[in-house]
Amino acid sequence: MMESQERVYFSFRGPFDPCPPVPFKTYVVPPNQFINFHRRADGYFNRRIRPLRLSVMS
Numbered sequence: 001m002m003e004s005q006e007r008v009y010f011s012f013r014g015p016f017d018p019c020p021p022v023p024f025k026t027y028v029v030p031p032n033q034f035i036n037f038h039r040r041a042d043g044y045f046n047r048r049i050r051p052l053r054l055s056v057m058s
Contacts, residue, residue, distance in 0.1 A: 005029050 005028050013021040 005031065 007027055007029055009025045009027065011022055011025055
C-alpha cells in the first residue's frame, strides 16, 4: 500500500519564543523515496544490469 507523500512535523515550542508558535509544519516526500530496491531470487537487481566480467590479459 502506498503511503501518503505529505508528512507532518510538530515543531518545538520553546518557553521563551518571542513569536506565537506554529503548531505544525508539513513537507512532501519525493516519490523516489518509496521505490524499493530488493534483489530478485536469481541475485540480480535488474535484468539489464550484467555482472562485471574481468578478462585476464596475457
